[in-house]
Ligand SMILES: Cc1cc2nc3c(=O)[nH]c(=O)nc-3n(C[C@H](O)[C@H](O)[C@H](O)COP(=O)(O)O)c2cc1C
Ligand code: SF4
């Protein structure tokens with residue numbers, strides 16, 4: 269879905285022409301590759317480049333929000349073989365921004381990755397693209413061909429001493445490959461099972477070599493940051509939360525889609541940009557940062573601004589910026605059941621607390637939803653999550669636990685109602701109507 | 716008739732070579748994911764012999780290739796219909812009708828998830844988030860083609876188009 273409404277567009281400047289504006293000549297007409305040229309012709313030092321990125325306080329857009337400049341500075345200087353890897357394995361339920369970035373403007377990510385390669389001294393990069401978006405993978409490969417033909421990739425880029433090449437690798441259906449070390453294993457042609465950390469990828473990454481791995485949106489922001497200067501970028505957002513961010517708004521809004529806003533924009537404004545609540549219904553709850561982030565009730569969410577600090581203070585996480593909006597037609601037990609099933613399906617099975625725990629969570633939530641819950645089940649669910657959190661190789665176990673704990677915390681009475689009455693608090697007919705699937709489909713867009 | 720017994724075509728190996736070229740010379744195994752997709756495109760599904768053939772070409776042990784094929788959800792380790800339909804039923808899609816879309820397809824085709832119609836035309840699968848939740852309900856046709864905003868009318872048109 270193309271961009272509809274933005275404030276201070278950066279990442280989305282190239283999206284206006286939809287599928288007709290992605291090519292190299294369009295990107296160059298928008299000022300694309302000017303930053304790469306400037307860096308190469310001025311022979312900017314790696315330290316100065318990293319310092320500029322640090323000044324922007326760009327924080328990783330893949331979920332953890334780690335400062336990007338700092339991450340780049342961890343790369344050992346002397347190592348002869350290093351890699352830059354982009355994480356487009358976008359599988360966190362609710363997140364669909366990286367797909368549109370590569371669909372409408374693949375060259376900003378390519379330029380960002382080349383510049384990152386220069387900054388950390390890598391000669392080769394890979395972009396790992398979610399298998400489910402194969403058409404986007406093909407577009408990215410076409411964009412790579414264009415960049416290579418124009419001399420932006422390959423040996424001695426634009427006549428400089430800097431050489432860098434970049435390739436695309438696709439996934440084939442495994443959420444866990446979004447975890448950075450699972451992703452590296454997957455590029456190596458193995459099962460995508462996360463590695464123990466430390467060592468971190470900056471020391472032991474792809475093929476055991478130092479590797480910088482960032483999210484697509486993180487790389488795509490780099491050319492814009494260098495274009496306007498780190499400080500100006502920071503000032504677009506708020507202190508400690510630099511710049512603009514893409515939010516993928518899904519669920520019960522009139523216009524689901526990606527919206528780019530400055531960090532610190534009120535949630536109410538974002539909701540308004542997404543067309544407001546579908547059918548004028550009442551907001552019930554929001555998951556503000558992808559399915560792994562704790563859910564927040566409507567009143568708490570309406571007081572938040574969209575940035576790392578505000579959402580954290582409210583008890584959740586900005587995560588990947590996936591804003592899942594739920595109205596009063598949603599049964600929270602059923603909603604949680606869907607999420608718990610997902611984590612159960614996607615656990616890679618290496619760690620016992622995660623493999624067994626995700627199975628327990630799903631089975632217990634399932635039986636509550638299906639009228640077979642017991643009084644003690646809510647305590648049982650909380651106990652199971654206690655045994656998962658912080659006890660595993662990667663954060664998937666925590667990601668499975670957060671929704672369970674937060675749904676029970678904020679919507680306990682709905683769970684208790686299920687146990688007691690063996691049915692949903694929200695009338696099944698109301699739930700059915702809520703999805704909008706059964707309305708006359710010709711009226712879809714007119715609404 | 717059973718194409719599983721034939722070797723992969725020269726064209727398939729040419730495509731695999733293009734994938735191998737993306738990685739350092741000593742890291743041919745990195746091409747296994749793409750190579751298995753190329754094989755699946757040609758054969759429809761991945762029999763043990765096909766996996767072994769691909770593994771041999773990349774200098775891997777067959778078991779290592781089989782582990783990959785069974786770890787990732789979109790490899791077909793059993794025969795599927797001519798059209799494999801995968802419907803996303805994860806929460807963001809479900810809010811906008813993902814589950815109802817799956818129910819609708821089930822009713823139209825008279826099959827459940829992981830089943831194939833008697834004429835061998837359709838196989839139905841349940842998918843996880845495809846990174847396109849703003850376009851819900853979302854569906855994949857044979858893994859590579861994504862269909863968006865699949866309400867009853869659009870589903871009817873898609874099924875009619877699958878000949
Ligand atoms: C289970 C799991 C799934 C993840 N999925 C993604 C993903 O789809 N995309 C992504 O960029 N990061 C994902 N991450 C985070 C990555 O491990 C990593 O932190 C990120 O790619 C770093 O890039 P950034 O610093 O630019 O955010 C995931 C992490 C976990 C634990
Ligand atoms: S926490 Fe779960 S997904 Fe992560 S490595 Fe352990 S078993 Fe695998």
Ligand code: FES
Pocket residue numbers: 361362363803804805806807808809813843844845846847848851853
């Ligand atoms: S939940 Fe269906 S595409 Fe994301």
